[in-house]
Amino acid sequence: MSRLLLTGAVAAGLLGSALPAGAVGGPVAALHGDHLTGGSVLFLANLDDDAGRCRAKARTVAKDAVAQEAAYDDAFYQRKEELEKEPDKEKAERLYQELVRTYQRQKNVADRTMAACNDAADAVVNGAQDAKDLARVRTAPWVGAPAGATGRITVSTDHVRVFVKRTSGWSPSTVLTADEVRHGVELGIEGRDIVRDAAAWDGTATLKLVVSGNGSSATGALALKEAPVLTQLNTQRVQKVFAGAAGDSDKVGAAWRKQVDKVVKQTGVPGGVQLLDQGDDSWTQDLFEPAYMSIPGPGGKPQGMKVLLGSVNDSRRVGSRVIFTDLAGADVAGVHVEHVPVPEENDSYDSMGNLETIPPTPGHPVGRIVIGGDGFEHGKTGPAPEMVTLLKSQGMQDPLALDTSWLTVGHVDEFLQFVVVPGSRWGWKALVADPAAGLELLRGVQKSGHGGEIMHGGLPELEWPYDLRIDQRSTSEFLADQQFVETNERAAAKIQANVEVLKAQAGLTDADLVRVPSLFTAKSMDYGMLETEISQLEDGPEKDQAIAKLHAMRDAVAEIPGAVNGLVLNGGRYVAPKPYGPVVDGQDVFATAIGKALGGIGYQVTYADDLTSEHVSEGEIHCATNTLRDSLSTRWWN
Known part of the structure; x- marks a missing residue:
């Protein structure tokens, strides 16, 4: 608990009659207590709903x-x-x-x-649990205060609210009686919102106590600082796993959710997979980014709350409401960030699967955010400046831009993931999709004499439209396809360029990377729609131009279900989408290679079949799940 003290000449004038009426001197604020760090008293934006009203x-x-x-x-x-x-x-x-x-x-x-419904929305402390979210300050007793002595607590910004603890409970009235001045009072501090733009408000405030008596007054002051909102890390233990409910006709989606639920329970997560009512939006990862906010509590133990940052992607708007309808409550806050779309922007960059966090490195002890797009100085295409500004304004995780413009969907999680690796240099490594290795696997299949067999081995019986969406050519036909090979060569070059950014700006080396074989294709849903349009055109220059445009497409989506786009669980468990690669001697060569890559860093891989559910819709297991992790044990202020 921090203490607001008045000392020196001014205090002496108040405590006795040593100074003439009206004398002034320099106030001194002495600070100590649980919420003090960096010279300021830390406080929370009190946006959870401890009383369950909302x-x-x-x-x-x-x-x-x-x-x-x-x-x-x-x-x-x-x-x-x-x-x-x-x-x-x-x-x-x-x-x-x-x-x-x-x-x-x-x-x-x-x-x-x-x-707008949260614990900071009114001037009321909503019960004992809500009181725990108040940073505490105590005024020093002035034992000899005269009968007419008064005190007044003020704070320098409307972003902060102050309560006084009285026998009747926590009061928003901050005028102190003579008796309260004599004995000292306990104050509770809450923020009314998170920092969204440091240029408008940087989270700082000044708390002042003015005490008057015997015709003199003195002021004591404390610096306040709101705790930053920090995104969670894959190195933190999983506490909850979420997914949207599979549609009634999606038996494959229901099956993999059941399979993942079993694995989640095996890793010690109570309740398994919690299914959320997301309406028609199955992409749970894209709806919100789990973050946290905490301050030192009693004994230095962190006190805080999870903070769910809703996507500003307009396509995610309705689905993102699940953070308020299903998740926000005691120790869980929901945050709405508003963005007005502009012409020609790519709002896919604003889905939260496009935001990942590098675990701690020197200089970034609570991790560093990476966001895909075509850069932050992007003009009209995205990601949304409101979200980038909010993340930068926290001042701790210094968002780093990666290039995802070469992908049809454009999300970081399509090629990059971070996993715990005990004993490694930093205690973690980065999984990186490797299409060059994927092409080499195909060439190896061809050399072994299996090139004429279907590349996607072991496929189930496919009904329309999946018989059209799943490319059923042979391995040799894929390798003879210039568009397919060049799409993967381009993807490999683009991924390596992003790796070089991570090396230069985040300090990663090749030893920190785990290359995971992958394959991409230009035959996305956009490709299919253009192909359909072409089939309806009459022969002529217009059709020829459309065909040339089709053949020139190189933006990528996963051809082999992307293993990097998987779910990181506790205890060295990892759920990856079943790759459906070429089968040689009864073994899927991609499943074997992926298992070897992850097994080399101590992970046991479970393959879940999402082929005709998430994969054909250009996402994978990671896209369709989300997690809450043990972020609140992190003492970020250290």
Whole structure:
């Protein structure tokens, strides 16, 4: 507990009559206590819901939003049609952009409403659990304070609220009586929101105590600092695993969830996989990024809460509401970050599968964030500046930009993952997708005389449309396909360029990497749609140009279900999507090679079949799951 003390000449003048009325001198603030670090008292943004008041309200808000947002949609498209008829095209474009901004704000009304319900939303301490989230400060007793002595507590910003502990409970009134001045009082400090933009508010504040008596006054001051929001690490133990419920017709999706549930329970995670009601959005990883916020509590033990950062991807907007309807509550805060899309942006970069965190390295003791895209100085394409600014403003994890523009989906987790490796240089290593190694495996299959066999060995019986979505050519036909080979060569070069960024800016070396064989293809869903369009065109220059565009495509998605895009669990367990690689002598050569790569760092791999559920929709096991980890045991302030 920190103590606000008045000492020196001013205090002497108040305690007796040594100084004439009105005398002033220099105040001195003496600090000590559990919440003190770096010269400031740390406090939390008190955004969880310890009393459990908000979840039912959030579900009502989300339900009611369906009809309201449909009305917004109708009004938007009607006005858009009107603007398309406007003869002044410059005026029409200006009005259209205003319309888009208004429309987006309207669609986020429900999210703002849900996020506004939390423990800091009112001037009330909501029970004993909520009180634990208050940073504590105590004023020093002035035993000889005269009958007319008074005190007043002030704080320098509206971002911070102060409570006084009285016999009636925690009070937002910060005027102290003479008796309170004599005995000293305990104060509770809470932040009303996280730091979102350090240029607007950097999380600092000054707490002041002004004590008056005998015609004199003195001031004591304490520096306050809000705890940063830090993203969790794969090196932290798993506490919970989430996934969206599989659709009624998705038997493959239901099966792998059941399989993963069994493995999760084997690793000591109670409850197994918790299924969330995400509506039509199956990509649990993309909906929110788990983070945490903590301060030193009694005895130095961390006191804090999980912080779930909702995606600003507009396509994820409805699914992301699960952080309020299913997850926010005691010691779990939900945060809504608003972003108005701009023309030509790639909102896929704003899905949270595109955010990973490098575990601790020298200079970054709580890890460093990596975000994919085409750079932070991106103009119109993404990722959203609001989210990048929020993450940078925490001042601890220094977000690093990686290039994911070469991928159709564009997410970091398609080629990069971090895993605990005890005894290694830093206690962890990076899994990196290796398409060059994947091509070498195919060439080895061909040399062994199995090139004429189907590359995706062991496929189940495929019904439409999966018989079209799964490429059933032979290994030799894949290797003879210039587009396929060049897509993988390009992917290998792009991945290596990202590795060089990690080496230069995060200090990684080749010894910190585990190369995992992979294969990519340009035949994404976008490819399939263009191919369908071409089939409907008449022969001629337009069709020829479309065919040339099709053959020139090199942006990549996983051909072999991507092992790097898997689930890291406790105890050296890892769940990877079943690769369905070439089968030689009864063994899947990719499963063998992947198992060897991960087995070399002490991991036991479980292969889960997501081929006709997540994989054909251009995601994998990691994309469709999320975790909460033991982040609150981290003493980041050390």
